[in-house]
Amino acid sequence: MSDVKPRPGDPAITPALIAEHGLTKTEYERLIAMLGRVPTFTELGIVSALWSEHCSYKHSRPILKTLPTTAPYVLQGPGENAGVISIGDGLAVAFKIESHNHPSAVEPYQGAATGVGGILRDVFTMGARPIAMLNSLRFGSLDDSRVRYLFSGVVKGIGDYGNCVGIPTVAGEIVFDPSYEKNPLVNAMCVGLLHEEDLIRAKAEGVGNPIMAVGARTGRDGIHGASFASEDLSAASDAKRPRIQVGDPFTEKLLLEASLELIKSGHIVAIQDMGAAGLTSSSAEMAERGDVGVTIDVTKVPTRESGMSPYEILLSESQERMLVVAKKGREDSVREILTKWDLTAAVIGEVIAEPVYRVTEGTTVVAEFPGSRLVTDCPSYSPPARESSEIAALRAADPSAIAERPEEKDPAWTLQQLLSAPTIASKAWAYRQYDSTVRTNTVVGPGGDAAVLRVRGTSKAIAVKTDCNGRYVYLDPRVGGRIAVAEAARNVACTGARPMAITNCLNFGNPTRPEVFYQLKEAVAGMGEACRALGTPVTGGNVSLYNESPSGAVYPTPVIGMVGLIEDLSHVTRATFHRDCDAILLLGEPGGELGGTEYLATIHGKVLGPPPSCDVDQERRVIDALLEAIRAEVVSSAHDCSDGGLAVALAECCIANPEHENGAEIDLSNYSALTNREILFGESQGRIVLSSSSPERVLAIAAKAGVKCARIGKVIADSNALTIRLPKGTVRNPLIRLHRAYHDTIPGIMARTPEHATFDELDPVAAH
Amino acid sequence: MKFGIVTFPGSNCDYDALQAITEILGEEATYLWHKDHELKGSDVIILPGGFSYGDYLRAGAIARFSPIMQDVVAHAKAGGPVLAICNGFQIACEAGLLPGALMRNSHLQFVSAEVRIRVENDDTMFTNLYDRGEILRIPVAHGDGRYVASTDVLDQLEAEGRVVFKYVDADGAITADANPNGSERNIAGIISEAGNVLGLMPHPERACSPLLGSSDGARLLESILARVAA
Numbered sequence: 001m002s003d004v005k006p007r008p009g010d011p012a013i014t015p016a017l018i019a020e021h022g023l024t025k026t027e028y029e030r031l032i033a034m035l036g037r038v039p040t041f042t043e044l045g046i047v048s049a050l051w052s053e054h055c056s057y058k059h060s061r062p063i064l065k066t067l068p069t070t071a072p073y074v075l076q077g078p079g080e081n082a083g084v085i086s087i088g089d090g091l092a093v094a095f096k097i098e099s100h101n102h103p104s105a106v107e108p109y110q111g112a113a114t115g116v117g118g119i120l121r122d123v124f125t126m127g128a129r130p131i132a133m134l135n136s137l138r139f140g141s142l143d144d145s146r147v148r149y150l151f152s153g154v155v156k157g158i159g160d161y162g163n164c165v166g167i168p169t170v171a172g173e174i175v176f177d178p179s180y181e182k183n184p185l186v187n188a189m190c191v192g193l194l195h196e197e198d199l200i201r202a203k204a205e206g207v208g209n210p211i212m213a214v215g216a217r218t219g220r221d222g223i224h225g226a227s228f229a230s231e232d233l234s235a236a237s238d239a240k241r242p243r244i245q246v247g248d249p250f251t252e253k254l255l256l257e258a259s260l261e262l263i264k265s266g267h268i269v270a271i272q273d274m275g276a277a278g279l280t281s282s283s284a285e286m287a288e289r290g291d292v293g294v295t296i297d298v299t300k301v302p303t304r305e306s307g308m309s310p311y312e313i314l315l316s317e318s319q320e321r322m323l324v325v326a327k328k329g330r331e332d333s334v335r336e337i338l339t340k341w342d343l344t345a346a347v348i349g350e351v352i353a354e355p356v357y358r359v360t361e362g363t364t365v366v367a368e369f370p371g372s373r374l375v376t377d378c379p380s381y382s383p384p385a386r387e388s389s390e391i392a393a394l395r396a397a398d399p400s401a402i403a404e405r406p407e408e409k410d411p412a413w414t415l416q417q418l419l420s421a422p423t424i425a426s427k428a429w430a431y432r433q434y435d436s437t438v439r440t441n442t443v444v445g446p447g448g449d450a451a452v453l454r455v456r457g458t459s460k461a462i463a464v465k466t467d468c469n470g471r472y473v474y475l476d477p478r479v480g481g482r483i484a485v486a487e488a489a490r491n492v493a494c495t496g497a498r499p500m501a502i503t504n505c506l507n508f509g510n511p512t513r514p515e516v517f518y519q520l521k522e523a524v525a526g527m528g529e530a531c532r533a534l535g536t537p538v539t540g541g542n543v544s545l546y547n548e549s550p551s552g553a554v555y556p557t558p559v560i561g562m563v564g565l566i567e568d569l570s571h572v573t574r575a576t577f578h579r580d581c582d583a584i585l586l587l588g589e590p591g592g593e594l595g596g597t598e599y600l601a602t603i604h605g606k607v608l609g610p611p612p613s614c615d616v617d618q619e620r621r622v623i624d625a626l627l628e629a630i631r632a633e634v635v636s637s638a639h640d641c642s643d644g645g646l647a648v649a650l651a652e653c654c655i656a657n658p659e660h661e662n663g664a665e666i667d668l669s670n671y672s673a674l675t676n677r678e679i680l681f682g683e684s685q686g687r688i689v690l691s692s693s694s695p696e697r698v699l700a701i702a703a704k705a706g707v708k709c710a711r712i713g714k715v716i717a718d719s720n721a722l723t724i725r726l727p728k729g730t731v732r733n734p735l736i737r738l739h740r741a742y743h744d745t746i747p748g749i750m751a752r753t754p755e756h757a758t759f760d761e762l763d764p765v766a767a768h
Numbered sequence: 769m770k771f772g773i774v775t776f777p778g779s780n781c782d783y784d785a786l787q788a789i790t791e792i793l794g795e796e797a798t799y800l801w802h803k804d805h806e807l808k809g810s811d812v813i814i815l816p817g818g819f820s821y822g823d824y825l826r827a828g829a830i831a832r833f834s835p836i837m838q839d840v841v842a843h844a845k846a847g848g849p850v851l852a853i854c855n856g857f858q859i860a861c862e863a864g865l866l867p868g869a870l871m872r873n874s875h876l877q878f879v880s881a882e883v884r885i886r887v888e889n890d891d892t893m894f895t896n897l898y899d900r901g902e903i904l905r906i907p908v909a910h911g912d913g914r915y916v917a918s919t920d921v922l923d924q925l926e927a928e929g930r931v932v933f934k935y936v937d938a939d940g941a942i943t944a945d946a947n948p949n950g951s952e953r954n955i956a957g958i959i960s961e962a963g964n965v966l967g968l969m970p971h972p973e974r975a976c977s978p979l980l981g982s983s984d985g986a987r988l989l990e991s992i993l994a995r996v997a998a
Contacts, residue, residue: 156877156878159878160878160911163819163878163880163909163911164778164780164819164822164823165780166780166781166818166819248822249819249822250777250778250819250821250822250823250824251822253777253778253780253819254777254778341777342777431880432877432879432880432881433877433878433879433880434878434880435878435880435909436880436909437880437907437909437971437974437980438780438781438784438817438909438974439783439784440784440787440788440973440974440976440977440980441980442980443979443980454979454980456787569979
């Protein structure tokens with residue numbers, strides 16, 4: 001080991017400085033034990049970043065280990081930059097989801113943009129060309145002007161970044177609920193396509209191989225971004241704005257092309273994004289995976305400004321940078337590729353045999369850790385878990401005890417209210433700002449149950465979707481976790497895809513609170529149950545904790561990013577009715593569970609009751625029956641029943657595609673065991689609305705699969721209405737009213753933003 | 769026939785253009801690198817969509833100074849066909865190959881949608897397989913697509929039949945709602961005086977397959993083949 005001494009001018013290591021770096025007393029003691037001495041300021045910074053929740057998963061690792069991660073087609077499970085599954089024909093799909101919640105809460109445009117940039121890099125560092133972006137967003141109520149500022153800023157940030165790089169943004173979901181008001185969630189997912197033989201991993205290998213920094217230069221932005229993401233948001237968060245990175249999608253596009261060319265060239269052995277905790281975490285993680293030592297000289301790192309200290313260079317989160325382990329002797333070839341793309345590449349270190357992580361400033365050693373203990377010695381915690389009695393009481397409440405409002409005598413009123421609830425209403429206002437058709441693979445774009453992308457050179461397509469209902473998870477994390485996976489699976493199945501694998505982004509509150517840790521444990525357990533039953537292993541993901549503001553934690557929101565495979569392009573199925581006189585069928589068990597529904601939240605302002613039950617084996621049978629019917633080519637359209645229940649699903653089938661609206665006549669008069677509101681707005685799971693010109697064959701396929709299926713109506717193209725017969729009365733919904741409620745709500749709200757509907761003209765200070 | 773597709777740093781529809789030429793036309797296509805002075809014997813040049821140089825300074829403003837643009841301009845001046853799509857249209861205006869300019873969309877947002885455009889002139893090398901008045905469904909995706917020019921230039925363009933496409937609604941009517949970016953007179957595409965440079969904001973290369981929603985753009989590419997090969 002080297003003699004490591006503080007640099008002149010380093011602050012003294014005091015308890016206050018240690019606390020400022022987010023280390024607990026026990027963690028600091030662990031660090032002393034590892035080093036056998038007091039750390040230097042630089043070393044304290046390194047440990048603060050690597051042992052932050054964001055980098056270390058210290059509260060979630062033991063729980064994540066319970067998730068299933070294998071299948072014969074999984075080529076890369078958790079632990080790499082992204083997961084990878086084989087789709088046959090020598091092709092594979094790389095995909096991952098990641099959060100950028102905290103930065104987006106303070107600086108929505110850059111926060112969201114750099115979230116997109118980071119997840120793109122995670123995918124192309126696997127050797128995959130990105131083919132699609134998705135995003136899962138949560139905001140407070142749009143009635144609040146600051147929420148509108150956050151919403152428009154995040155949407156613009158996502159759009160400007162992805163549009164410029166030229167990757168289509170094709171799907172996602174946006175939910176509005178007061179629980180996210182001070183702490184929006186911004187999760188971005190990227191999907192890439194690669195030839196299996198091009199798969200590359202971020203594992204440092206080969207003693208003597210040079211370590212190179214490529215891409216953009218290192219500046220002073222984003223220092224301690226990882227630690228910022230690992231604490232609660234507060235009034236002081238705004239002052240931490242400099243911790244937020246600034247993105248440059250133009251450089252990202254060049255880096256994307258250069259990186260793919262580098263990987264193809266065979267000049268390198270490993271590549272990793274300098275993402276959270278920048279150079280520090282990328283170099284330490286690559287060394288740990290390869291079980292080798294590394295030495296890095298910070299004076300060799302290309303910087304934007306002079307006078308940066310080792311501490312700043314190591315912890316900068318400047319964007320659009322990569323760390324590469326090149327083959328010895330190929331340094332010039334690497335430089336040549338980067339130069340072609342007008343980017344820099346510099347040798348900054350070397351893979352060494354000595355089991356040590358060493359940082360020098362010229363010849364002076366400024367930080368040194370034994371072996372890979374910097375990564376492996378990070379503590380892991382299993383704090384106490386206990387359900388909040390308040391939430392348990394809410395769950396125990398009986399939703400049927402809530403009296404109907406007088407207006408509900410006319411269920412058409414209720415349906416319009418629900419269709420104009422921002423969570424349900426069309427999100428075209430947002431996704432019209434995303435280029436969804438670049439790269440010319442988008443078969444089904446935003447607005448469907450899932451997006452579908454063709455795989456060129458084959459007859460296949462992949463379907464992708466993100467999903468999570470945080471309200472269900474809040475009321476019952478185990479069931480909510482199951483539903484998140486099951487609904488994502490149902491969504492991709494509705495397009496004709498076999499659900500293959502998931503990535504997940506666990507957005508929770510402060511895990512040191514027993515009620516939050518309970519939610520995390522239970523939700524992951526529920527997800528695991530569903531993943532096992534549906535045969536969709538977890539190939540990676542991200543954990544975002546401390547999503548709390550002074551007004552409390554967000555709803556626990558484990559967002560699922562699902563990838564499915566369609567073997568034959570002719571089986572791609574859409575959500576909306578499109579053929580006159582088709583029969584309409586309901587596949588799955590009829591039911592009318594009202595607990596935790598959008599109906600209760602929107603119409604009654606209540607969040608209570610048990611969320612809908614979710615039998616994962618039944619979900620599997622429903623999906624199997626659906627896919628069999630689609631493959632038998634007897635399904636015209638398929639749409640999942642979710643938020644807002646059967647009535648909303650039917651309305652969406654009629655009017656979600658404004659270019660091709662269709663009326664329908666529905667007869668639910670024999671569901672007399674249920675009340676009208678249960679039939680129309682209950683959110684029982686495992687249900688799909690189908691249209692078909694061969695209903696008998698659909699019924700036969702369902703019967704053989706042991707799944708209930710009922711013929712409930714007929715598409716009547718020119719009837720201009722959705723008419724539903726109920727056990728008590730008939731409700732007639734003119735399409736024009738449904739259309740207005742669904743399509744005009746969000747544009748209307750955003751237009752009423754006093755300062756203007758666009759982010760550019762919103763003043764963040766005034767918006768406070 | 770050989771198509772040369774220019775790749776500027778930040779171009780991102782070069783791949784789509786190349787796929788459309790090779791898959792739909794079955795013709796030879798090659799990328800042309802912005803730093804080169806080499807058109808590789810291309811008969812037709814495509815300036816593709818994307819964000820050349822990040823659209824920094826102003827869309828297309830830096831790309832026009834790329835080395836390859838000297839050769840593209842010389843090719844155009846000699847009567848060689850140039851198809852300038854989206855960012856390519858912006859670059860062609862900046863380079864003086866086409867009159868007018870593309871400004872920020874009037875609503876200030878990026879717009880990605882399928883729009884309808886009407887063929888205003890079916891007697892060009894890019895539109896000879898369409899009928900005048902025909903309505904095409906075609907995607908747009910841009911933040912700076914509002915076509916502007918002086919009234920004199922606009923009048924002249926219209927008088928000379930050089931406005932090739934206009935944004936229209938489903939019934940073919942020129943309305944403000946059908947205009948995705950606030951372009952003057954709903955102009956979606958114009959052609960040069962000599963008739964060999966077409967600039968348009970919509971993406972014909974993205975509308976070449978029924979699987980992707982529309983194949984109305986394919987005939988634009990086929991028109992070039994029909995006319996130039998003839």
